[in-house]
Amino acid sequence: MRVTRSAAGRRRSRWLVVSSAVVGAMLATPGMAVAATNLPPDQPSIPELKSSGKDCAAGENRPYVRSAPELTAVLRDPEADDQPGAASKVKGEFEAWWQGAGGAEQRLTYTTVVLQQGTSFSWTLPDDIPADTVISWRVRADDGEAVSPWSSDGAGTVCEFVYDKEAPAQPVVSSGDYPDGDAWTDGVGVHGTFHITSPSEDVEFYRYNFLGGPQLTVQASGPDGAADIDYLPRSPGLHGLAVQAFDRAGNGSEPANYQFRVGSGRAPVARWKLADAAGSRTAAAEAGPVARAGAGAAFGGDAPSGTDVASSVRLDGTGHGFVTPDAPVVATDGTFSVGAWVRPAAVDGTRTVVSQDTGRGPAFTLGLRQTDGKPVWSFGFGGTRLTGGAPEAGKWAYVLGRYDARTGKARLYVDGRAVGDEQAATPVAGDGNFQIGRAQGTDGYRDRWQGEIGDVRVYDRVAVQDEIAALAARKAQSLGHWALETAPGGLSAESGGGQPLKLGPGASIFRLDEPCDPLDLDCDPGDWPLADEGHLNLDGVSGYAATEKPVVDTGGSFTVSATVRLADQEPDHPMTALSQGGERGDAFKVRYTPSTYSWELVMSHADEPGAAETVVARIESPDGGQGAGHRIAVVHDDTMNRITLYVDGYAETAGTAEFHDGWTSGGGLQVGRGRTADGWGEYLHGAVDQVRAFSGALTAAEVSALW
Structure with missing residues (x-):
């Protein structure tokens, strides 16, 4: 009789195979049981063996490690010998050996604790194993009654590694294009080559970064293990290059720091x-x-x-x-x-x-x-x-x-x-x-x-x-600044002598009747100007202020900004703070929409009732007449076909959208109202201050600097 097993690791029979005559005799005897025969665990699989996480390999492909390695193996014994269908426990037996001084073989062994089969078993070798020496190892599983074949037996292989704990020497950096020192060299927009070498013979790659740039890697090549790095300076000034050499084990050298000076880019040749x-x-x-x-x-x-x-x-x-x-x-x-x-x-x-x-x-x-x-x-x-x-x-x-x-x-x-x-x-x-x-x-x-x-x-x-x-770059040009501190004759002047804002019914300038020191605890004026000495108050029914003619060209790039504070805690209708349009609609408007608790920039695609609109929104709670208000800015960048709504002046609180259909409006700049299907409406109930307008698109930094 002979026990057979599948070479491919298929499900195994755990029971003794006997002749039918013997089975009949056993069954004829009361109380007689069939005896079980233990089968050894599976031979460890080479793909499941690692040396410090690196695949098992030998010869030229053997891994190099920079610390005493942890050898790991997954050991398998799928069924308990006395309980068919149940998982068994095993222990691992490791062996490691190498050629010592004088050629004598040195060997270490290690037996793990008993663990569930199918899990990872490990052995961390001692720190005193020899460096720069090929060390071989193998492993087998032991279920207490039988052992598996060694991982090196039959179609298996011996695993090898080299323990390399010495870091390469510091690399040497040179460049004929950008020499180190105090000399200034052309320059921005001109490629330069940096040559890297190492006194060490086992360098595999170099890791480097130019000052402020990402960490990059270049392989060492050639008999001298050198490498070349290309660099295109994008700004003048003192530049730096840091380089480390790494060997096959991952040991890194001390960094070499190379500094060079880059001049401004060469002037045009024509x-x-x-x-x-x-x-x-x-x-x-x-x-x-x-x-x-x-x-x-x-x-x-x-x-x-x-x-x-x-x-x-x-x-x-x-x-x-x-x-x-x-x-x-x-x-x-x-x-x-x-x-x-x-x-x-x-x-x-x-x-x-x-x-x-x-x-x-x-x-x-x-x-x-x-x-x-x-x-x-x-x-x-x-x-x-x-x-x-x-x-x-x-x-x-x-x-x-x-x-x-x-x-x-x-x-x-x-x-x-x-x-x-x-x-x-x-x-x-x-x-x-x-x-x-x-x-x-x-x-x-x-x-x-x-x-x-x-x-x-x-x-x-x-x-x-x-x-x-x-x-x-096209620097934005100021078209108007309305401080809204006074309005003699119902006209609030533009600071440069341009078009004034004419106050409509329901609009007035708020100012403190008497001076009041903000640090005086007994001073309580009930309200403060949003900025400087006064602001525009609007009643939400008919109040507005407007210029007679257009201020910005809404068909091109423009910027309009203001500080706005809503008077109500729960506004009952949309309210427009800023707008400019034509005969039938607004080219742009900035409004507060209570139903969505948001400020909105609305750009229409044509001067027609019901024209398509592009909307950018930012969620904010109403002010309820309290606080310093919100700093609102709308930017139309016609060169990039983009609109941006800033709330409180920062890029982090901005929303953007693509917009291609700007049109030039013929109406004046409106503060506190906008066009609706029934004519003027969406009157703002609250305060407005520091209205500014520019031709051109301000950058995020320039918008932030307005306040």
Whole structure:
């Protein structure tokens, strides 16, 4: 008779197999039972063996560990021998051995406590095991009556590891591009290489970070275990690089700290402000060659507000509408960046802001084209075309394209922000003439620009994000500030002499009748001005204040703000604090909606009754006539097609939404009322103070600084 088991570990028979004759004889004898035979536990499975959490392996794949390791194994004995179907308990027997001094074998053994089968059994080796020596180990399970095969038997394998407790030496960092020391080196937007080596021979990788940047890893390679790191400085000043070397066991060296100084980015290799006098036939160059202007180029054009651009050149879209230096200005098979302020008069077809000839066509083009029947900004280079944004006739934008030869990728920016993703591009050598307002074709120049172009800049380096944002920045301009402290003749003056706010019935200026020191405990005026010496009180029935004409261009970027305090603890109707609209509706309004306990910014899509609206809301409880009120600001960023409602002036308490359908309203700025289906309504019951208006979109920091 012979007991058989499945080699694949299928469910095993725990009972002795005997002949039918013997079974019959046993059953014929009263009180006679069938004897059980114990089967040994399963051979430990190699994938379930670990050396300090690292997989069992031998030879070149053996793991390295930096502390005396914990050997672990999952041991299995699925059924109790005396209780079929029940789980059994086992103990583990570990063996570890190595070649000691003189070649003599050294061996350690360890037996674990008894545990439930199927769980993890472990042995932490002593700290005095030899370092830098191959140590082998194996394990087997013991159920008290029988033992399993060793994990190394048959198809198994011996597990190995090396105990390495010595950290690598401190690495050495050097750079020919950005040497350490006190010397200032170009610069922002210029790639540099840092070479890392280690005196230690067992370095596997280096972990590094540039000051303020993320922790990164680079593998050591080559016979000297060196590595190179690429770095693109994005700001001038003192920069730092910290590097640690790590071996196969994970031991880390002392960090090497390398400091270097980065100068400001190189100035453009070519720049034309295009602010020349009307009638000029040449464009003066801030850098690079003077450019000649075609007969269809007229200097003295408009400039984008809120920028340092003084004026622009207007191109008529004909064959004579161009400006060119009749020379190349940048090597297009290397890194370059090119940008300009532009205002298209037409957005049909394909229109070029700048390009550079190759003799067969343009090496690159920056301008606009059509995608799916709609105009988009475009940067075409090396067989790659990047598109994004939405050009609008009569609307200024800053566009910039760049190619980074180190990464092999191109990118398009519109109004200081990247549109779409970087894309790989194949560089094209363009040693022909630089062009403003046209692109070279097979039969001459084509794709001509119609509209204004200002301040063209060309760099032979990467223009980094911060400087692109600065080039595209448009500083908001103050249009009005109403302190609402007095209203002689029913008119509250604008601080700069602009349009006053005219007070309607139910509106009045609150001021303290007598001076009252806030630190005087006996002083109780009953109310205080929201700011300075007075504020506007509105009765919630007919009270409002308004300018005669529009203050902000609601079709473009604008900002309007005020401090508002609601008089009621439980308002019974929506109340508008600020609005400006047309004949039938409000282009924007900021109101409090009691049903949702929220301030809302409402932007309508057209001056029509029932027009679609985009709403941004922030939840706040009513004031009940108490406290300093809420600081409310609405920002419409037309360049980014985004609206933002700030409550109490901070980005953390702001809500935003995408908005594309701004329209220019013809009505005056309203304080305390808005349009409804029945005409004027939503009168505010409460106090309003410090109303401000700006052309352009204030940043979150600028909004916070208003109060």
